[in-house]
Amino acid sequence: MTQLSQDAIGVTRTPMDLPEFGTHRARPRVFHRASAGAAMTTARWVRRYRFGLLAMDTALVFAGILGTQLMLHPEVFTGRMLRPEQMAQALVVFAVWMALLALFRSRDRQILGVGSEEYKAVVNAGAAAIGATAVLFLAFQADSSRGYVFAGIPVATGALLVERWIARRWLTWHRKDGYFLSKVVVLGSHEDVEYVVARIAKKSGAVFKVVAAVVEDADVTGRLRVDDASIPVFSQVQNIPAVVARYGADAVIVAGQLAAGSSFIRELGWELEKSSTQLVVASSLTNVAGPRIRFRPVEGLPLMHVDLPNFTGSRHVLKRTMDIVLATLALLVLTIPMALIALLITRDSPGPALFRQVRVGRNGTSFTMLKFRSMVQTAEQDLAALREQNEGAGVLFKLKNDPRVTRIGGLLRRTSLDELPQIINVLRGDMSLVGPRPPLPSEVAAYHGHTHRRLFIKPGITGLWQVNGRSDLDWEESVRLDLYYVENWSLLGDLMIMWQTVKVMLNKNGAY
Structure with a gap:
């Protein structure tokens, strides 16, 4: 969470300290590691x-x-x-x-x-x-x-x-040590600035480092707190070039629509040219990826075209082909390890090795999802007594220390090996290797707004939800990631998610 502190830790800067357009002198922009004296533009x-x-x-x-x-x-x-x-x-x-x-x-x-x-x-x-x-x-x-x-x-x-x-x-x-990051100043309304700063801070290996922020809808100075970072905040958008010069910023990110209007952005771009500072405009289309966006100038008017998402067609045929090929290869390679896991499960606790559960797939159709059993055989009957202890996000039920989890089941959950039988679901056509998380019927019944769009494509064994925190994510973030994937997926993106899944399985964060 972000918080704007009214106490200006350090020196409180007022508009008198920062000259307006055309009156500042740009400084060389440098990056340095906190523990090293070397600097490089x-x-x-x-x-x-x-x-x-x-x-x-x-x-x-x-x-x-x-x-x-x-x-x-x-x-x-x-x-x-x-x-x-x-x-x-x-x-x-x-x-x-x-x-x-x-x-x-x-x-x-x-x-x-x-x-x-x-x-x-x-x-x-x-x-x-x-x-x-x-x-x-x-x-x-x-x-x-x-x-x-x-x-x-x-x-x-x-x-x-x-x-x-x-x-x-x-x-x-x-x-991660401060090298090779572009210093940026974020400009916009208080709400938009908080959102952009939080997204940049959350992204591992981000390209940008926010060094300052300028809010146009509040006449305050202070600091914006994001996790462990504390970012100085200024008011008066006319002071942007001076803030850029003071902090040696490489770019200015315009977060959302400015009250000052489009003419101000144009003039700001001209002013930033003097110090070779880039101007970056954050699109309000937060759930649209780059491949769906095309720019077409018409008589000097830059028009941004957003392609419609495709939920059928040749790309989905290729996706299904890749699913069949990779799932078949995976099943051939993992048959013996899966047999050993099944044996360990049956020896660890009474009951079958596989757990079958009804999930909701593409277009709301139900299917039986397979998993390795990681809980006691009476887990479904014991659920009612644990409802009040729910630690899951939104309509999800999760417990970090669920008493129903068996000894071998805890290991399977931490490593996500309990998901391996879903390869069979992929071959059946119920699921894809990569896609949104397969929801329970009770979860779908609680959907509201546009959440049902998660069902426009097949659910996946893995996906953005799994490689970005799994059960540690809140409900809104889980839905946002799934909707983003549904509308912007690509074959290369799927391969990258599969690769990231391997690292996540070793990391174990959010797996319980």
Whole structure:
């Protein structure tokens, strides 16, 4: 929770302390680690980081092409040189692929280290490189295109994804210590500022560090408290450039609609140009992801188009195909471990190894969900006596120390291994690998407002709810995450959620 403190801890700043537009002098913007004296401007570290990615991309693309040539022409191991046309083919593929990585903006500052767009750009560049190589080699009747199309480029694209993942882990690790964060000032109404600051603070490995806030609907100075952070708050929006200069901010985030109007935002952008400070506008469409938003200028009027969410169609066919393939592979790999778990459950407490429960799926249809039994056999009958001790959010029933949980059941819940039999539900078509949390009929009966939109797609074994806190989330946040997923899911996003699920299973937070 956030709280605006009226006692200005430190020095209380008034409009007299902060000059208005055009009267300030910008200072260099620096970042530093609390325990280190070294400092680096944001522009400088971004250049270094992008250059490092460029160097690694170049090395991996070159290695992929070199490996393809060695595979196609093993005679080079005997000392024979490649023919000039073979070397020319390799150079063409290298140049085209590197150009496509740049064309798809895979090293763009706006996508580095956050979200899935960076990975999408790498994959799209690889796919385009495969297509371009096939077309070029076909046009020139080259016989080595298959090596690039079916081996070299796909394998090297996978290596590029691993490289980006390692680079992101390195970046996130340093950001936790204060490095490589963009300092920002948040501007807007008190309510909107609190919301944006809280969202930035909550995001692990966030790109931004809020250094100050300016509220336009209250003539106060003080501090905004978010978790352990204390952020200075100013009034008078005309003082934004001076606040930026005082704190060395790299960007100003406009949170929501300003009472000062759109002309003020335009003039603020002009003023921020003088100090090379970015202007970021937070959309009020808080549940709409970037891929659904398109901008189309009409005679100087920037129009934002929001695509309708798709609940049917080819994308869902691809999602179902991925579910079947991955669930089948998972079942083949996990059959023996699941059999061992079932044996442990039956030896630990009386009753069957599997627990069957009616859940509500897509479009409100009911299905029987399978789980490994983690409670005593009389758990459903014992529930009524525990209702008053409920610690769950909203309509959910949860107890951190539920007396019905068995010894082996506690371990299964903490590691989420009790969910493994739901792979069978995926193969049956009741569920997906990734999706909203499957609700009970009693939960659905208590839905109100737009919560029922969670039922527009199949529920999942895992999802945003599981990788963002699980049972530790409040009801509103759980609903928000599910609705966000329903309207904005993607295949690449599903793969990222699956990967994050593995880390969550080891973390155990929110699992009880």
